[in-house]
Amino acid sequence: MTYAKVCLIGAPGVGKTSLVKRFVDQIFDERYLTTVGVKVDKKTLRVEARDLTLMIWDLAGEDDSESIPLKYVRGAAAYILVADGCRPQTFEKAEQMRQRIDHEIGPLPFVGAVNKSDLAESWDQPAVRRYLPQWGALCTSAKTGAGVEKLFQEIARRALSALP
Amino acid sequence: MSVVSPLRQPMPPDENMSGSTVGPTSEADFETLRNLLLGEEWVDLNVLRKRLRDPELHAHDLSLVLAKAIVRASQRDTKLRSALLPVVEDAIRISVQRDPKVLANLIYPAIGGALLKSVASLLEEKLEALNMVVEQSFTLRGLQWRVEAWRTGKTVGEIAMLRSLLFRVEHVLLIDPRTGLLLARRSAPGAKIQDPDMMSGMLTAIRDFVADSFGEPQNQDLQTVQVGEFRLWIEHGPLAMLVGVVRGPAPVELRKVFRQALQEIHAQFGTALAEYRGGDVSSFVAAESTLERCLMGTAPATATPPKYRLWLALAGLGLAFLFGYWGFREGQHRRSMEIAQQLNQEPGIVVTQMERRDGKLQISGFRDPLASDPSAILRARGLPENSFQLSLREFESGEPSLIARRQRAAHREWLANLSILFEENSTAISPLAVTQLEEVAKRLKTIFKDRPPAQPVIVYGSANGTGATNRSLAEARAVAIVNLLADLGVPRQWFQVSFRLSEPSGDNPTQRRLARRVYFKLEEEP
Numbered sequence: 081m082t083y084a085k086v087c088l089i090g091a092p093g094v095g096k097t098s099l100v101k102r103f104v105d106q107i108f109d110e111r112y113l114t115t116v117g118v119k120v121d122k123k124t125l126r127v128e129a130r131d132l133t134l135m136i137w138d139l140a141g142e143d144d145s146e147s148i149p150l151k152y153v154r155g156a157a158a159y160i161l162v163a164d165g166c167r168p169q170t171f172e173k174a175e176q177m178r179q180r181i182d183h184e185i186g187p188l189p190f191v192g193a194v195n196k197s198d199l200a201e202s203w204d205q206p207a208v209r210r211y212l213p214q215w216g217a218l219c220t221s222a223k224t225g226a227g228v229e230k231l232f233q234e235i236a237r238r239a240l241s242a243l244p
Numbered sequence: 245m246s247v248v249s250p251l252r253q254p255m256p257p258d259e260n261m262s263g264s265t266v267g268p269t270s271e272a273d274f275e276t277l278r279n280l281l282l283g284e285e286w287v288d289l290n291v292l293r294k295r296l297r298d299p300e301l302h303a304h305d306l307s308l309v310l311a312k313a314i315v316r317a318s319q320r321d322t323k324l325r326s327a328l329l330p331v332v333e334d335a336i337r338i339s340v341q342r343d344p345k346v347l348a349n350l351i352y353p354a355i356g357g358a359l360l361k362s363v364a365s366l367l368e369e370k371l372e373a374l375n376m377v378v379e380q381s382f383t384l385r386g387l388q389w390r391v392e393a394w395r396t397g398k399t400v401g402e403i404a405m406l407r408s409l410l411f412r413v414e415h416v417l418l419i420d421p422r423t424g425l426l427l428a429r430r431s432a433p434g435a436k437i438q439d440p441d442m443m444s445g446m447l448t449a450i451r452d453f454v455a456d457s458f459g460e461p462q463n464q465d466l467q468t469v470q471v472g473e474f475r476l477w478i479e480h481g482p483l484a485m486l487v488g489v490v491r492g493p494a495p496v497e498l499r500k501v502f503r504q505a506l507q508e509i510h511a512q513f514g515t516a517l518a519e520y521r522g523g524d525v526s527s528f529v530a531a532e533s534t535l536e537r538c539l540m541g542t543a544p545a546t547a548t549p550p551k552y553r554l555w556l557a558l559a560g561l562g563l564a565f566l567f568g569y570w571g572f573r574e575g576q577h578r579r580s581m582e583i584a585q586q587l588n589q590e591p592g593i594v595v596t597q598m599e600r601r602d603g604k605l606q607i608s609g610f611r612d613p614l615a616s617d618p619s620a621i622l623r624a625r626g627l628p629e630n631s632f633q634l635s636l637r638e639f640e641s642g643e644p645s646l647i648a649r650r651q652r653a654a655h656r657e658w659l660a661n662l663s664i665l666f667e668e669n670s671t672a673i674s675p676l677a678v679t680q681l682e683e684v685a686k687r688l689k690t691i692f693k694d695r696p697p698a699q700p701v702i703v704y705g706s707a708n709g710t711g712a713t714n715r716s717l718a719e720a721r722a723v724a725i726v727n728l729l730a731d732l733g734v735p736r737q738w739f740q741v742s743f744r745l746s747e748p749s750g751d752n753p754t755q756r757r758l759a760r761r762v763y764f765k766l767e768e769e770p
Contacts, residue, residue: 081524081525081526082524082525083423083425083426083522083523084425084522084523085423085424085425085445085522116450116453117453118449118453119446120442120445120449121442122439122441122445133441135423135425135441137424137445149456151452152449152452154422155423155424155521155522156423157521157522224680225680225683226676226679239522243521243523244519244523
């Protein structure tokens with residue numbers, strides 16, 4: 081079996097926890113997010129004819145990108161960068177976090193996710209137009225499940241290619 | 245001389261001739277003359293000058309003699325050592341300030357063994373003292389310990405320590421501290437664990453959290469976690485972490501066993517551990533035999549045998565009593581075992597301990613919330629309600645039948661929360677809805693794979709408003725969904741079409757949108 085650690089990163093309320101909630105195996109309570117600042121979930125996927133088990137570290141969202149505990153990101157093969165399509169400042173926060181990871185840990189493969197596609201009519205168009213191509217991001221909706229499987233397939237593929 | 249002097253003291257160009265015509269010719273002449281006078285030595289001189297001025301070449305030349313020069317200088321006197329001392333001290337200080345782990349990792353193999361030896365000698369002293377006490381005691385148990393010590397080659401003290409503490413190492417995990425990934429593990433027979441992969445990740449996260457919260461003082465890693473009757477003993481090495489899940493009061497000596505195992509693993513898999521960044525863990529399978537040795541101890545006994553003095557055991561009356569008592573206990577024990585067997589055969593129930601206390605049969609263990617009711621099973625077995633007490637903790641069983649049931653429950657929940665939305669006055673199925681329905685079809689087929697639904701799945705169509713038009717629209721939406729699901733291979737007879745109408749929801753676009761939907765209602769699984 082092949083294993084990889086991946087992280088979910090983004091501002092509070094962008095839907096990181098909801099994204100994983102439906103599609104992963106969970107045993108730990110969400111309280112861990114507020115107490116420890118991280119919760120570990122698991123998902124096994126078939127990627128490029130291999131079974132890959134993703135250990136998904138869901139990091140508690142912080143308003144201040146400086147407060148994201150990078151300690152939890154160390155050892156990750158890739159990460160998912162989540163922003164809320166309706167709130168432009170969540171894109172900026174996510175971009176700051178991405179730059180901090182680049183600077184302090186080194187460039188890691190990531191997949192951008194613009195979440196809440198069920199509310200696409202309320203999306204902030206300038207932010208979406210700027211970051212969607214810049215990150216090569218996917219549109220997801222934790223509420224309807226749209227794009228979520230694809231997101232995990234993509235992060236699994238990136239993580240697999242990043243492994244030695 | 246008449247040629248040299250004008251070159252050594254060149255005239256200013258304006259006063260005599262133009263510099264551009266005289267300069268190069270004179271320089272060339274001088275070069276020719278220099279070659280004539282100095283020949284090869286001039287070439288050598290140029291090479292040497294270049295070597296001295298080029299830092300790269302100079303460093304290269306110096307590197308060839310540096311080692312020899314240091315040896316000579318240290319043989320001659322102590323000046324070099326004195327000169328280097330503050331530099332080396334400073335370098336070490338900077339290294340420790342920057343990352344204390346680097347130096348700690350370097351000296352770990354040397355210092356780990358020495359520490360172990362000193363701990364072992366301390367423990368030996370304690371065991372020696374215990375030996376004396378045990379050897380002087382004359383009980384049945386003391387005799388059993390002596391026989392076991394003789395049989396296993398251990399000291400009586402060691403056996404006494406191991407036997408008087410009822411503990412068991414249930415699981416041993418080898419974890420990569422960087423990624424939190426589980427590299428290898430071993431479990432005692434019958435011991436259950438929810439999900440060791442997730443446990444490894446979370447434990448690593450908590451370790452990081454604790455280190456952060458307490459400012460990470462040197463070598464103050466998380467070492468013990470107490471969870472109910474379980475204790476997690478954590479040994480940290482520079483490249484891997486060993487976690488023992490221990491039940492009952494384990495002797496401190498067990499730490500030594502864990503530490504030794506971790507050192508062995510470091511020695512055997514040092515390179516693989518250092519290079520691991522995630523991925524395939526099969527190269528650590530061989531570490532399992534080392535982990536296996538950590539699975540020590542015995543499960544807490546069902547009852548503690550009473551102590552008898554040997555002289556009493558030798559007396560005929562005593563013997564008769566003893567055999568009688570044993571017979572009685574054996575009968576009780578056999579009956580308990582039969583019941584335990586019965587419960588253990590049930591998917592999702594694991595009995596770990598059974599004892600008769602306060603006139604009741606106390607049964608402890610684990611039960612999956614989806615497993616059958618254990619009280620009902622025991623009553624069916626003929627045990628009255630008040631003759632037993634169950635204390636079963638919840639756990640997630642790995643039994644295939646329960647895994648399947650759990651999956652079905654998750655699918656049902658997913659379906660119950662799903663809404664398929666429609667445009668205004670439309671029964672057309674959007675591309676997003678098609679994707680959703682493909683998932684619906686997949687999940688329905690999984691739920692009803694073994695037997696079709698006893699009650700049909702109700703497909704409710706809804707529309708924003710009341711009246712005959714809205715009713716037809718709502719029904720048409722539900723029918724469209726059923727048609728598509730039938731095309732996707734779900735039998736049409738599994739469904740029943742219905743509708744729900746609501747009062748118009750005004751101008752709120754979200755509410756209006758949600759009112760134009762189709763959703764499902766499934767009966768609970770029996």
